[in-house]
Amino acid sequence: MITRRDFMKFVGGGFASAMALGGYAFAFEPLARLNVTRYALTPPGWTPGLKLRVVALADIHACEPWMSASRIASICRQANDLGGDITVLLGDYATGMNFVTRYIHSSEWSKALAILQAPLGVHAVMGNHDWWEDKTAQRNGGGTTFAHRALSDVGINVYSNRAIRLEKDGQGFWLAGLEDQRALIAGKKWKRKHIQGLDDLDGTLAQVGDSDPVILLAHEPDIFPRVPTRVALTLSGHTHGGQVRFLGHSPMVPSRFGDRYAYGHVIEDDRSLIISGGLGCSIAPIRFGVPPEIVVVDLG
């Protein structure tokens, strides 16, 4: 027979574990952990002898207390120590959440990101939240957002359906950056029935002028089925690995492909996609099983 005392112990224990788990997912994992996740690959067609280390940061979602300017600065200092040839930023600098004690102005978070340094530069694309939080950009249905301008102002290269050729030790490669695939919110106010993307994959890749390998930056991984084999590697963020992930699966992923592009290195038809679990949180300040991470990719 279960006594009242046993029952209270059981309830108390359950409550304590729930509190501990909640504390972990609400405070410890989003705030205190920072992983460096490493990948090494030689994509088909990669130039022999071209060794390139890419450091990628995604989904910063600047806001207090979860992602303060000082925390962004500290992440950037750690990223600088990873020996990257090139640093890329995969979008969603804007808050994206209501549980905040203070919003951080774009001039503040961009100043923290300006700490980033790499021999071949720092290069950025936008995410959906950078568009969604800019009402003027929503009204205009295009152009630039406050995030495009803030990053450009601190000398970071911003890509909106653009490809450029870079070289390491005389060996070339292309860096292509896609504009956001979910940039424009639907609604009467904006005179749009559906969410609209501003991405132009064909127009971006048309700028690639020789046979050197291509790295594509695309905030949302959903573009991947349309990416041709010509692209050696696609780098994405956006999913945060679902923010809750266990046993290699994420139950809630903001992707029309569900768990397929939730996290990590995905290879389909010899094409590679790496999805970063990102650094911040959106909707709610929760992370479980997918700690904030800096991604390092060694190509060659």
Ligand SMILES: [Fe+2]
């Ligand atoms: Fe996003």
